[in-house]
Every structure is written in C-alpha cells, then in structure tokens.
Amino acid sequence: MRVAFVSFETVHHRDSETNRRLQTVAELLREQGHEIHLFCARFWEGDVDTFERDEITYHGVVPNLEAKTSFLARLPRAILSFSPDVVHTGAFPPEQVISASVGATLARAPVFLEWHGEGGIEDTWWNRRAARWADRIVAPSHLVATWIRELGVGSRVVDVVPDPIDVDRIRSVSPDDSVDVIYARQLDADANLESLFLGLAELRDRDWQATVIGDGPERPVYERLASDLRIDDRVTFAGTVPREERIAAYRGAHVFAQTAEHCVFPTEMLWALASGCIGIVEYHAESSAHELVEGWDRGFRTTSEEELADAILDAGDLERRDFDETFTEYDRDRIRDRYLTAYRALQDSSGFL
Template sequence: MRVALVSMFTPHHEETGATMRMRRTAELLTERGHDVVVLCAKWWDGEVVEFEQNGVTYHRVTDSPASGRFASRVPFVLREVGPDVIQVTSYPPSHVTAAKTAARFLRVPVVADWWARDERGGSRSYRRAAKSPHAVLAPSEMVRTEVRELGASVDSTHVVPEPINMDIVREAAVETRADVVYARDLDEHANVESFLLALAELRDKDWDAVVVGDGPERADAEQTARDLRIDDRVEFLGELSANEAVPILKGAHVFAQTATVEPFATNLLWALACGCVSIVEYQAHSAAHELVEGRARGSLVTSPQELADEIVAARGFDHQTVDDEFATYDYTHVIDQYESVYEAEIDDYGFF
C-alpha cells in the first residue's frame, strides 16, 4: 500500500505529540512493508526534493513551514505521489481540507490523525477539518469526543492509541532505584508540583522517588522539592529512552500521573505494562484516567492529599514487573488498527 502522510511539521521542526506520533506511524508502516512518503516542509540541507530517513521518504512541499502556501501546494504534490490512501495531521487544520480537495481528483480516501487542538488553529478551520475526512483517528476517547463536538460523525471516528513495545517490557532487567515514579516532559502542563506535594505529606514514611523527564519547568520542580525539604529523596533523572526508563519502572511500585493536559498518557501506559500501581490525578483536559478506570491496580484522585493516601494504600498490592493485559497496546497491534482503517476506507471509497 502506498501511504501519503501529510504533515507540514515534522519532529525536525518541532517535537510535539502530533509530530512524534506522525513519525512513529510512518516508521511502523514502513516496517510492515508499506511504501510511505511524508509530505512536509523541507527540514534537510541541500536542494533535493526528497530525503530518506529510517526507511521513510520525506518529500518537500515547501522550503519552510508556511501554512497558506503549503495548503495551496499539497494537492499538486499529492497528484505526483499517487497514494492509495492519504493521512493528514489535524494541524494546521486547513491542510485537512486541502488534502480532501486532492483526494477527490485522485479518488482515494482521506484519514485525519487528530492529536489535539492546537491553539494556533482557528475554531472555524477546525470545524471544517473535523467534517472533511472520510475517517478521523484519535488517540483517546477524550480526543474522539472533542472531534465529534466539532462535527465529525460517530461512525467516522476511531480510537487508535499510542503504542508501546512489549518486548522491551518483558526483556528488560529490574532496576531497584525508586519506590515511586513520575515521568513526563516537564513543560507548563506537567504539574509536577502535585506529585511533590503528595510526597511531602509522606515525610514520615519510607520511600524514594524519581522524576523522569526534562523541559522548561525542571528547574522550578527541583526548587519546589528543595522548598518542601524532600530533595534528598527525589532524584531528577532527566530525559530517558524507553530502554533506560523501563528497568526503573519495573523496579518501582507506584507511578503517579498528575499532568493537566494529556491527549494520551504514554508514560502511564509504560508504567502499567511494567506492573506499577498507577495513580491518576483527574484533570479535565487529560485522557489518563481512561487507562486506569476499572482496574484494580489503578485509581483516580483529585488532590495531592488523596494522591498521598493512595501511595500508602498501594502497599497492599504485590509487586509486579510485567502486566500482559496491556499487550493489546503493543506496536504490532496498534499498526494493525491503522491498516484496518485504511483498508476499510479504500474498500468503501471504491464501492461508492
């Protein structure tokens, strides 16, 4: 299958949840034997139109990110590429409608991969983008609901979560480094303070904690730990790869999720797969609760005090290092879901 992924931005321009998901999808599809081309703004040096990386062909639409020019150019480039299916990221939203224009002439379906609404996109454009594609993929039920509220139909929307690699989980060693773990990019939505306040409530308990991740809020988080006088028991490890983080998760007993914005809580998923008792602080703009609702080794809280109480209660669970219930999130199963949507939309398009 020849798949065109339309995304003006790539991780080489900006590392966001949307761009990282796009690249991950492109590389997984390539590993499955599909012919994948990413239509994007040029990020490589030189005058060549195409650049290959990790088996994925990146094709220049514009020399630099420019939303209007990209939208006007992408239909012509799609005709050159001749895909069997078009997948387009939801930001900028004007690119979804541009891809749909090209698809009419190419007689192929358009699938939008919707990560989250970017503040740089206008409301009217997002409403048009939600209604334009033949199918919309969302990482969580929360995001799916948001797309439906913008006008997408129930039948056209599908949840396709972020994947993990269960082979890494099963094969990794156990590193006994901390009892409690927090892991996420430390940006303005990280809300590490709630995690640290909960730990401060447990000064008289025996625990060690680590914070995995880096970002602009790291210095403030470290200062908060000092102000709370728990900095001798909380280690900030910075950004770690999955191969580095998984042994720590397998050695830990509790994982805490407190971020205020999370279209899909990937780090929480890794922790659950590693057997951690996982505690989620409910947030209106986070889908993290979807991963723990109804699970014995997961709970929801609404305050640092409740989080502290649940950390203590987690001692009632046996320590685990692998939970095969989360094997359904393995990348092999997730890429199956992409393929199923593509095949169904191609069949439906050909029928009508």
C-alpha cells in the first residue's frame, strides 16, 4: 500500500508527543513493507527536495518551517504526484488537513486524520473545519475522542487507537532489582509528583522503596520536596534512562503510579503494566490514564493522597509479576493491523479502489 503522510513539522524538527505518534505509525507500516512517503517542511541540509531515512521517503515541500503558506499551497500537487492509496495527515497545523484533503481528492484517495490532542483541542474555526474535511479521525484515547466530537463531528467518524508497545521486547529484557513503587514521566509543571510523594509520606512507617524515572525543569523542586517530607532516603531519582533500562525497572517493580494532571495517553504506564506492574492512577479531568485500569483487577483509581496511600497498601496483597498477558492487545503488530483495517474500510466506502 502507498501511504502519503502529511506533517508540516516532523519529529526531526521537534520531538513532541504529536510528532512522535505520527512517526511511530509511519514506521509501523514501513516495517511491514508498505511504501511510506512523508510530506513536510525540509529538515535536512542541501537543496534536494527528497530525502530517505530508514526506508521512509521525506518530501521537502518547502525549505523550512517559516514557509507554512507555501507548504499549504504546494501540498495538493505534491500529493497528486505520488498517487497514494491513502492520505494520512496530522492535525497540526489544522490548515494542512484541508490542503491534504484537496490533494487526496485529486489523487482519488481517502483522508485519514491522526489527532493526538497534545495540549488539548481548542474549539476554533480551523479545528472544526479540519475535523469535517477528514473521512476518518483517529485519537489515542476516549478523552481525546470526546474533545474531537465536541467540535461537531459524529461519533462514527472517530476511532480510538492507543499507542503501541513491543511485547517481544518486554519479554526479552531481564527484570531489574525489586522496587515497590515506580513513577516515570518528564518532570515538568504537569507531572504532579507531589501527590505520589504525599501519599508515600503517609506510609513513612512502612518499609518501601520508590524510583522516579525522568528529568525536567521541576526535578530540583521534587528533590527538595522529598527531603522536606523526610522520604529522600527511600526515593531514587534515576533521571532519563533508555527504553531497555526502563523495561527492566518496570519488570522489577511492583506498582506503577500515574499522577500527572495532563495526559492524552499514558504510554509509559502501558509499558509498565505490560511488564507486570500494578497500576495506580490519580484521576484528573484532562488525563486519560484511568482508561487503562477501569475494569481491571490489578488497577486502582484514586482521587486524593490518602486514597493513593491506601491503594499502595492494598496493592501489597497482590502478587508480583514481570509480565501481563492482558496488554498484548497493545502490541505493535495488532496496532498496525488496526490502522490497515481502517485504511481498507475507508477505501471500500469511498469508492476510490
């Protein structure tokens, strides 16, 4: 299958959640032998218009990110010249969805809109237009799907497809040293690590060890808080560590705590749950993390530090695991199949076959 991805800004320009999500989908399809071309602003040196990396062909529709207007104007013809089977566009900037849709119409291909929802989705004229110009929209969680439907599109147009994990990779990594509680996220203003620390402080008279994976501008604040709460001797700040080490840490841990205030999809938590961790989620209106633990017998949803502390105690009665079959449905192969199934359904319904 020939798939045209559209993203004015790519992960090679800026490593954001939105750009990573679209790049991941492109790589999933490329791994199975599909022909992937990504139309974007140029991020490579030189004057050549195309650039190949890891078997993905990038088309530099414009020379840089300062040329957005030219990108929107040139995109339809660029898509037509590739003659794709499907046009898969990101939602930022929303104007590119309309431009990609024009190119898709010329190429007689359906439009698939990937809407990650990082930073929320504002009810703007351009966002409403973007939502209505796509044949199908995919969101990473029901939370984001709700935001999209609030733009005025029907529920039948929006699918939920979570971020993928690599189950074979988890199985291949040996568990690290045992730890009771683990937390992993960028330590920024939304991390809300204080909720976990206040909950752990309630258990100061118990025997536990915790690890915090991740770095960021708020790390010094959280290190001071751990000291002020007199739990710093039991909390290890591991900093930024590569994926293999994170998997090993998750497989050795008993509980993964998710307390962030904003989260469109809890990718790190999913890796941890598949690695055998019990999940404890502090509920927040702008976080979808609770969706992973609802109806699951090894998951807890809390609304306060006291409830979080109680959940950690209750989790102590559950067995330790280093893998959980429940989450194999999120494996890369299955997520890729969901995209391909959606593509083919779009082609069948559009009459562009």
